[in-house]
């Protein structure tokens with residue numbers, strides 16, 4: 812897969828099913844991405860910028876709950892309350908058919924430092940305490956959580972309690 816922006820060869824993001832360009836950091840998503848979480852974009856502007864790309868996040872809905880979504884890297888910012896509701900509703904409706912083993916945590920994910928777009932303080936980067944081996948970025952002060960593309964799908968599919 813080549814970068815649509817600069818044409819360079821793209822590199823697979825570790826543990827994910829999408830690509831990133833090492834030259835210009837454009838993300839590339841194969842047409843048949845395995846992410847089964849659907850995001851409905853509701854508007855085209857918000858007060859906050861993406862902590863990864865610094866472009867404006869847009870209001871969107873996941874499982875009927877509001878999030879702020881980045882159309883460039885497809886990450887999302889949710890309040891802790893909405894995130895809990897989204898996880899509960901996605902997991903309640905997911906048929907546990909394919910037994911995908913959760914991937915191991917990639918230690919390099921802890922080295923990334925993102926800042927909360929709301930208060931500008933560093934996000935707290937830690938493993939998510941619920942199902943699925945994902946590393947999440949949270950702001951306790953603002954009660955916000957940042958999820959990279961694909962993380963919600965890993966949580967949705969993870970075996971275990973609902």
Ligand SMILES: [Zn+2]
Nearest residue numbers: 814817832835
């Ligand atoms: Zn590029």
Ligand SMILES: [Zn+2]
Nearest residue numbers: 861864881884
């Ligand atoms: Zn982004």
Ligand SMILES: [Zn+2]
Nearest residue numbers: 927930950953
């Ligand atoms: Zn914050």
